[in-house]
Amino acid sequence: MLILAIESSCDETAAAVTNGRHILSNIVATQIAEHRIYGGVVPEIASRRHTEAISQVCEQAVKEAGISYKDLDAVAVTFAPGLIGALLVGVNFAKGLAFSLGIPLIPVHHLRSHIAANYIENDSLNPEFLCLTVSGGNSLITKVADFTEFELLGGTKDDAAGECFDKTARALGLAYPGGVMLDKIATIPDFNKYPLPYPRLSGNELDFSFSGLKTAVINLIHNASQKKEEIDVPVLAATVRKRVCDMLIDNTFKAAEQFNYKTIALAGGVSANSELRNRFCEECKKRNIELFYPELKYCGDNAAMVGVQAFYEYKSGNIADSSLNALATLPIDYNRGEFYG
Numbered sequence: 205m206l207i208l209a210i211e212s213s214c215d216e217t218a219a220a221v222t223n224g225r226h227i228l229s230n231i232v233a234t235q236i237a238e239h240r241i242y243g244g245v246v247p248e249i250a251s252r253r254h255t256e257a258i259s260q261v262c263e264q265a266v267k268e269a270g271i272s273y274k275d276l277d278a279v280a281v282t283f284a285p286g287l288i289g290a291l292l293v294g295v296n297f298a299k300g301l302a303f304s305l306g307i308p309l310i311p312v313h314h315l316r317s318h319i320a321a322n323y324i325e326n327d328s329l330n331p332e333f334l335c336l337t338v339s340g341g342n343s344l345i346t347k348v349a350d351f352t353e354f355e356l357l358g359g360t361k362d363d364a365a366g367e368c369f370d371k372t373a374r375a376l377g378l379a380y381p382g383g384v385m386l387d388k389i390a391t392i393p394d395f396n397k398y399p400l401p402y403p404r405l406s407g408n409e410l411d412f413s414f415s416g417l418k419t420a421v422i423n424l425i426h427n428a429s430q431k432k433e434e435i436d437v438p439v440l441a442a443t444v445r446k447r448v449c450d451m452l453i454d455n456t457f458k459a460a461e462q463f464n465y466k467t468i469a470l471a472g473g474v475s476a477n478s479e480l481r482n483r484f485c486e487e488c489k490k491r492n493i494e495l496f497y498p499e500l501k502y503c504g505d506n507a508a509m510v511g512v513q514a515f516y517e518y519k520s521g522n523i524a525d526s527s528l529n530a531l532a533t534l535p536i537d538y539n540r541g542e543f544y545g
Contacts, residue, residue: 205224205515205518207278208266208278209312209508209510210282210510211505212258212286213287213294214250214290215250215290218261218505219507220507221265221271222511222515227511228268228269228271229267231261231507232261235249235253238253242380243374244370250287251292251293273305277308278310279302280312280517281299281310282317282510283295283529284531284533285314286314288530288532292530294530310524316513316536317514318471319346319348320510321471321498322471322497324498324502324508325498325502331349332350333467333469334347334348334456335468335469336452337470337472337475338365338471339366339474340366341366343359343364344356345358348469352516354536358455360413360414362413362414362415363415365412365448366473366474369383372441387445389438390442397443398439401417402447403417409455410462411455417451421440424440449480452480456484460491460493467494467496468493468494471497473505475498
């Protein structure tokens with residue numbers, strides 16, 4: 205089944221042609237250089253750039269796949285969650301394209317597609333498994349009961365782990381994308397030199413809270429600046445990275461133990477973090493748990509993962525009509541009948 209998949213939820217305009225789990229093309233037009241000027245994504249600029257790039261990106265994806273538009277069986281698009289203006293560009297383009305070609309339109313949830321990035325190079329991975337999905341806007345532990353059936357076990361109650369990394373990097377004067385730069389320069393953590401809190405929540409022990417940690421780090425940097433004290437940037441970067449990883453790892457293995465999972469997957473942009481991957485590998489080996497994570501090129505936003513998830517959404521009967529709209533927020537375990545079609 206040939207699917208043209210479109211992704212425009214943030215600052216990457218992406219298109220891919222997929223056939224099941226097989227990737228025929230994967231094109232990404234990034235806006236990083238432009239947003240770096242502002243230290244982060246400017247939603248209005250992102251939307252304009254998507255509008256300028258989307259037609260060309262789709263044409264390139266089809267050409268690289270060695271097919272024509274008339275060979276396509278369906279069009280898939282990320283419709284939620286994300287920056288609403290950016291999402292609307294992709295959704296409206298996909299609706300028009302699907303209508304003009306007379307083929308089905310498949311709506312795809314952004315976080316579901318991040319999980320599906322694991323299927324691309326891992327043929328042996330099939331539900332049921334536990335997945336930690338971590339990005340700049342989301343941090344959640346999910347039971348993947350089937351390819352289109354998810355149960356949220358724990359999530360962030362405020363900031364996401366990726367935002368904590370990004371805001372720390374920005375306060376340290378690192379270039380955008382901050383989380384990537386922070387990971388590159390981090391050396392050895394030192395909690396004696398830079399004591400940082402481990403925020404804990406009452407209620408669901410699998411939930412996260414990163415806002416207190418983010419605030420503590422920013423206050424530490426600002427206080428040092430006011431006192432004219434020099435921050436050891438590589439050490440603080442490593443200390444923050446370790447604390448965030450502590451929280452993500454602790455809760456994931458609590459969930460694995462509580463629900464008796466022997467297979468864990470990582471997903472999302474932060475799944476590319478070097479310490480997170482290394483420590484998960486070590487802990488899973490100790491506990492005899494099988495670990496999966498995407499190739500680095502599929503960790504960030506891309507359309508290949510959208511196409512793979514779209515294949516399973518289509519098989520489950522998840523088809524949208526012209527009423528499909530973009531949504532800035534939507535839980536991963538949403539009931540599709542409430543939102544479109």
